[in-house]
Amino acid sequence: MDHLQLLTWARGPGLDLSLGVLVLGVIWRLIEIYGLGRKQDLSAPRDVAGASGWNTIIRRSVPPPGMFKTSPVSYMGGYIFHIGLAIVVFLFAPHIKLVQGVLGLAWPGLPSQMVDFVTVVTMAAMIVVLFDRINKPVKRYLSTFGDWFTWALTFIPLLSGWMAVHHLLVPYTLMLAIHILSVELLLICLPFTKLFHAFTVFGSRWYNGAINGHKGVPV
Amino acid sequence: MSASLEKGVRVLKEMIDAPIASYFNSCVHCGICAEACLFYTETGNPKYTPIHKLEPMRRLYEQEYTFLGRLAKMVGLSKPVTDAELGEWQELVYNSCTLCGRCSAVCPVGNDIAYMVRKMREGMSASGHSPDGLKGAVTRTVNIGSPMGIKLPAVKAQMKHVEADYGMTIPLDMEGAEYLVMLSSMEIINFPEYLGAIAKIMRQAGKTWTLCSEAFEATNAGMQIGNSDLARVIVKRIVDGAEKLKVKTVISPECGHAYTALRWEGANLVGKPFSFKVQHIVEVLEEFRLAGLLKTEGMETDRLTFHDPCQLARRGGVIEPQRNLLKMVAKDFHEMPDAGFMNWCCGGGGGASAIEEGEELRLEAFKRKKSQLDAVKPKRLVTACANCRIVMEEGLEHYQMNLPIVGLTEMIAEHIPDPVDSK
Structure with missing residues (x-):
C-alpha cells in the first residue's frame, strides 16, 4: 500500500468505520449511563431563581470565586486548549469541506494563517497541562494510563495536521494520511475513554444543578 | 447488623444511579476538588483528593455497569474490590470527609462528589468498614433514642431547669401545636440555653409549640454512617411524633446534619412526602422577623x-x-x-x-x-x-x-x- 492508497483508505472506509464506531459508541454509552435513572426526590422543593440544572451547565464554565488562583494552570490551560481545539476542528476550511461532504452542512471558516496560529497555541497549552500533570502532586497521583493515552490521542491529530499543512518531515500525502488516521483513532476511542466527558459533562452539571437546585442552592 | 464484603458490594451496586455513572465518566482527573477540600489543603496529602475517596466505587461501577468493564472483568484484566481495600478506604470516606460539599461546588465538570460519598458510605457500612465511634452513635440512637445515650428523663430534667430559670412552661406532647421543636443531644447536654431561647422566642411570637416525648432527638447518625435502614428508623420516630401531635411544622435544631436528615433525606427515607413542613430554626426566626x-x-x-x-x-x-x-x-x-x-x-x-x-x-x-x-x-x-x-x-x-x-x-x-x- 503506497501513501496515496493509505490516504484513500483513510478518507473512505477508515472514515466510515470510525464514524460508525463513534455514533454507535456514543449512543450505547449514553444509554448505559443515563439508562440507570435515579429515584424521585420526595422532599419538598425550595424554589430559588438560578438554581437549576440548566443554570449549572452554564455557571460551571467559570471558576467559582477564589478557585482560579488555586489552579491557574488547569483553568487557563483548560480554557485555551478546549477553545483552541474547537476553533481548529470546526473553523479550518478543509475541515468544514469534509463535514459538508458527509452531512451537507457548511459554515464560514477562519483564514488558515489564523488557524495555524491557534494550532500552535493549543499545542503549547496542551504541553503545559501535560507538564502540570507530571509536576503537580495531586494530578500525578490521580493520573492513570488513560490520562496519558487520551492526551496523546488528542495531541497527535493536532501535531500531524499542523505538520501536514507545513509539509514537514514526511511527504504531504503520508502526513495527511497519518493525520486522518489519528483523528479516526480519536473518534473510535472517544466513547470508551475519559474523552467521553465531552458528552457527559452536560449531564453531570445538569444533575448537580438539579439535585442542589431542588434544595434551592444555585451551585 | 451482619456486615460482609458481599453485602457491601451488593449495596454499593444498588447505590449507583445515573448521576453517579455520569459523574464517574466526566472526571478528567484535574484535581481541582482537592483544592476545595480542607483535608487536602491543610495536609498536602493527595490521598485526600475528594474524587479519589470514591475509587473502589468507581471500579465497581466500571466492572458492573459498563460493557468494556464487564469484558475486562471477565478476562481478569481489572482487579475486584477487596475487603482489605475497603478497610483502607474507611479513613478516606469517613475521617477525612465531612460531606461539606465544597468539592461539589467547584468541580468543573459538575460532579457532586459529596452526593457520591454519601452513597459510598452505604456500601462501606454494609461491608463493616465504618468507624466504631459512629457505629456506637447509631446503636445508641436506635436502641436508647439519642447518639449520646440521652433518654426522656434527661430531657425532662432540662425542661424543669429551664422552666425554673425562665419562669415559663415548656410544653410536652401538646396536640395541635403549630411547631414541634426538635433538639440535638448536644443541646440537651451542653447547651440548654437553646431550649430557654426557644421558649422566649415563641412566647414573643405568640406561637404554640411543643416537645415530643417520643421524638426529641433530631440528629441522625444512621445517615452519617450511611445506613438508610437505620436512618429510616430514626426519622420515622419524628414523622410519627409530628403526625400524632398534628403539628404544622417541625423545627430542626441548630445542627446542620439534623437539618439535612430531616429536611432533604427524611421524606426519601420514609418513602413518602411529609404531611408537615420542616424548617431550620434560623428559617423560623427569619419568618418571624419578616412577619414582625x-x-x-x-x-x-x-x-x-x-x-x-x-x-x-x-x-x-x-x-x-x-x-x-x-x-x-x-x-x-x-x-x-x-x-x-x-x-x-x-x-x-x-x-x-x-x-x-x-x-x-x-x-x-x-x-x-x-x-x-x-x-x-x-x-x-x-x-x-x-x-x-x-x-x-x-x-x-x-x-x-x-x-x-x-x-x-x-x-x-x-x-x-x-x-x-x-x-
Missing part, C-alpha cells in the same frame, strides 16, 4: 463573625436569613473570607466528630478555620450548629485561641425583652 413577630432590643457591641454550617448554607440553601438576624443584634459584624456559600467546614461534620481516631487529622484540618478567623480577629464567633460549635471549641482550645462561641438562636433570644405583664 421577632422584636429585639439592644445590640452586641463586640466584634463578631459568623460560621456557616455547611449543611445549612452550601448544602441547605439558607445563607441570607442568618445575616438578616445578626443585623438585628450585632453592631460590629464582620464576614470571614469565603463566608456564606463557600465557607470552610469546621472539620467535624458528617459524623466525623464522632470518630475518635480521626481527631488528629481533624485538628490539622482546623488550621483552615483558624486562618479564616485570624483574618477577622473577632471577639466572639456566632454559629447555628451545635456540632460545629463543639468541634470548633476543641480546635480553638488546641490552638490556644481564646474565642467564645455562641449559638445564633440563643443570642437573638437574649435581646428579646421580657413581656411587660410578667412579674
Whole structure:
C-alpha cells in the first residue's frame, strides 16, 4: 500500500468505520449511563431563581470565586486548549469541506494563517497541562494510563495536521494520511475513554444543578 | 447488623444511579476538588483528593455497569474490590470527609462528589468498614433514642431547669401545636440555653409549640454512617411524633446534619412526602422577623463573625436569613473570607466528630478555620450548629485561641425583652 492508497483508505472506509464506531459508541454509552435513572426526590422543593440544572451547565464554565488562583494552570490551560481545539476542528476550511461532504452542512471558516496560529497555541497549552500533570502532586497521583493515552490521542491529530499543512518531515500525502488516521483513532476511542466527558459533562452539571437546585442552592 | 464484603458490594451496586455513572465518566482527573477540600489543603496529602475517596466505587461501577468493564472483568484484566481495600478506604470516606460539599461546588465538570460519598458510605457500612465511634452513635440512637445515650428523663430534667430559670412552661406532647421543636443531644447536654431561647422566642411570637416525648432527638447518625435502614428508623420516630401531635411544622435544631436528615433525606427515607413542613430554626426566626413577630432590643457591641454550617448554607440553601438576624443584634459584624456559600467546614461534620481516631487529622484540618478567623480577629464567633460549635471549641482550645462561641438562636433570644405583664 503506497501513501496515496493509505490516504484513500483513510478518507473512505477508515472514515466510515470510525464514524460508525463513534455514533454507535456514543449512543450505547449514553444509554448505559443515563439508562440507570435515579429515584424521585420526595422532599419538598425550595424554589430559588438560578438554581437549576440548566443554570449549572452554564455557571460551571467559570471558576467559582477564589478557585482560579488555586489552579491557574488547569483553568487557563483548560480554557485555551478546549477553545483552541474547537476553533481548529470546526473553523479550518478543509475541515468544514469534509463535514459538508458527509452531512451537507457548511459554515464560514477562519483564514488558515489564523488557524495555524491557534494550532500552535493549543499545542503549547496542551504541553503545559501535560507538564502540570507530571509536576503537580495531586494530578500525578490521580493520573492513570488513560490520562496519558487520551492526551496523546488528542495531541497527535493536532501535531500531524499542523505538520501536514507545513509539509514537514514526511511527504504531504503520508502526513495527511497519518493525520486522518489519528483523528479516526480519536473518534473510535472517544466513547470508551475519559474523552467521553465531552458528552457527559452536560449531564453531570445538569444533575448537580438539579439535585442542589431542588434544595434551592444555585451551585 | 451482619456486615460482609458481599453485602457491601451488593449495596454499593444498588447505590449507583445515573448521576453517579455520569459523574464517574466526566472526571478528567484535574484535581481541582482537592483544592476545595480542607483535608487536602491543610495536609498536602493527595490521598485526600475528594474524587479519589470514591475509587473502589468507581471500579465497581466500571466492572458492573459498563460493557468494556464487564469484558475486562471477565478476562481478569481489572482487579475486584477487596475487603482489605475497603478497610483502607474507611479513613478516606469517613475521617477525612465531612460531606461539606465544597468539592461539589467547584468541580468543573459538575460532579457532586459529596452526593457520591454519601452513597459510598452505604456500601462501606454494609461491608463493616465504618468507624466504631459512629457505629456506637447509631446503636445508641436506635436502641436508647439519642447518639449520646440521652433518654426522656434527661430531657425532662432540662425542661424543669429551664422552666425554673425562665419562669415559663415548656410544653410536652401538646396536640395541635403549630411547631414541634426538635433538639440535638448536644443541646440537651451542653447547651440548654437553646431550649430557654426557644421558649422566649415563641412566647414573643405568640406561637404554640411543643416537645415530643417520643421524638426529641433530631440528629441522625444512621445517615452519617450511611445506613438508610437505620436512618429510616430514626426519622420515622419524628414523622410519627409530628403526625400524632398534628403539628404544622417541625423545627430542626441548630445542627446542620439534623437539618439535612430531616429536611432533604427524611421524606426519601420514609418513602413518602411529609404531611408537615420542616424548617431550620434560623428559617423560623427569619419568618418571624419578616412577619414582625421577632422584636429585639439592644445590640452586641463586640466584634463578631459568623460560621456557616455547611449543611445549612452550601448544602441547605439558607445563607441570607442568618445575616438578616445578626443585623438585628450585632453592631460590629464582620464576614470571614469565603463566608456564606463557600465557607470552610469546621472539620467535624458528617459524623466525623464522632470518630475518635480521626481527631488528629481533624485538628490539622482546623488550621483552615483558624486562618479564616485570624483574618477577622473577632471577639466572639456566632454559629447555628451545635456540632460545629463543639468541634470548633476543641480546635480553638488546641490552638490556644481564646474565642467564645455562641449559638445564633440563643443570642437573638437574649435581646428579646421580657413581656411587660410578667412579674
